[in-house]
Amino acid sequence: MHRTGAEVDGASGVFAVDSTAPGAAPQGLDAFRRGWETQIGDDVFQLPAFSPDTIGDFRVKGKVAKVHGAAIADLHAASATRTADVPGGDQDLIAMYVVRRGAWTLGGPPAYGDQTVSAGQFLVRHLGRLTAFETTADLTAKFLVLPPDVLKPLLGNRVVTGSADSAEMRLLTALTDMIHITVADLGPAGVTAAQGTLIELAKAVAKGRFDDAEPRLAPALAQAAKDLVDRRLADPELSPAMLARELNVSVRTLHRAFAAVGEQVTTYIRHRRLHEARLALVAPSGRLSISELAAHWQFADGSHFTRAFKKHFGQTPTEYARSTEAATLSPDRHPTGRGPAERGAPPPRA
Template identity: 60%
Template sequence: MESTGGQVAYSHGGFSLDSTGAGAVSRGFDTFRHGWQTQVGGAFPLPAFSQATTGDFRVRSRVAKVRDVAITDLDSASVIRTAGTPYGYADQARMYVVRRGTWTLGGAPDRAEHTVSAGQFLLRHGRPLHFGAAPHTTVQIITLPAAAFEPRLRNQSITASADSAEMRLLLAHTNMVHATVTDLGPAGVVAAHGALIELAKAVAAGRFDDTEPGLRPALNRAAKGLADRHLADPELSPAMLARELNVSVRTLQRAFTEAGESVSSYIRHRRLDEARRALTAQSRLPSVAELAAHWQFSDSSHFIRAFKKRYGQTPFEYARSAGTTGS
């Protein structure tokens, strides 16, 4: 959505595209360009793309714009390559976060000046560059106002690992923006934009201001994502999450308390959720003792009590009501 007059400060928009299916390839690039023009707008001009790219645009993409920040996720099954240098980016910086494959940028289509490999990011301000990638590349491109990084970044680049605590927080927030951008009201736009800028600055500086209350939703989301990947890990705890995210346990607890729960409660509830799925989704029904051990409950009795408190039934009763047999 494009806003005018006094509403410019609250402009936002977004769209998603999957042109990997056989019927969508022929119109994939046109659909992407239309979405970009209507939802992102002229403040973020698209470059000219190569004929190979426009003719075979097989990508999964989602794009979000919040004021003067644009977030573009690309998961490409085809070549992505520009054919002309983009214009209009003099006052913008770009961050390329590569999850799979390799992203290249150069002053000419055949001369790479920067190569960003999987697990790395490049934050760059300067003259526009061609860019491209081979098939099976996954990248997030965040376009930001250059003023947020001055004077540190003027006409310079920063390349580093994308596995830092600061980057985890930024990516958690960009995922949240993608999920909510079309529903944001004016206050939400301001909050989402402010957090994007502050988290991007934290990535550039290599440190996160954990006293900034506006960043707590991003911290909450990043911690949940990290916890979800380690639910079966006996070391999972508030202290472990705080250590991985480079914040104090108190700061982490505060981010969860504002959302109406504690870190420990979130971990326990997610482990119970996974145990409940195992009671109905597996071909071999696990025993209560196996579930308790796998999901890090101290013993079967503790697991049964916690399960009944959350779901109103014992594991055996739940499995029986779901049409399976209990242990």
């Protein structure tokens, strides 16, 4: 297991675990439990006792981050997992399960029975005690533990379910990805802000709507829009209006979110398309013509594409392709693209 993180009076922590390698499974659960107890703590969520078959074959890869009383776990379970029959233990927290692959079955109160979160779905509920659960093998999921103060009155005894691809869930996913990347470097104020934004977006998921007047949510909204841009980059319909519609916000709210992080929506789209076009210019197989690249990346024509490319990179597409090819075929360079020093030969004398 690999652990890393920064402790801010116990307010933050992060660890990663991988017991999917051959021979790692027998110690996999112990490694995961040590990481959780050391970096996250039982005060956030008490891990249950697991069944003997789970203990012997615990093949899980994932990362977990803590921000104050909240925790975010991104998990891939290669093996099926199951808790002991009677987990026991009192808790008071909000749990969110977001399943991308496989299924996660949760024990519930007698009146409700078991509940299964299938691939492409999420479930949010209040937990007053530790409950049993089991997962299928090859599970890919996100598990969030959230403090109950704000969310418990909102949920009550309800169990909220929905699509893992809903607009609100996209925002929450973008935020959790950002937290995983930055939490080790956050100071106390940053940890507090991260937790507050996480709770606000969890409220949006539970309500099924986004509070676009909440300024702390702007970075998460901008990141969710960027993720969507990267998936739809060649789509001729890609625009601020389409992004706003997909994320269930107004176009004005989307523009405000980008402005808050110092960017513009249309500029981001154009720069991402230019970057991909530049990569295509030097692709080893089957280069497209300038007019073909312009059409593929939704520029009006070859001339418009060329002007935009030169303004951004300082060279026309043709000049860039020629200069890259010349550098590759330089006498000081090996046909593989490596220079003398890189392939073990002595460097030329001065």
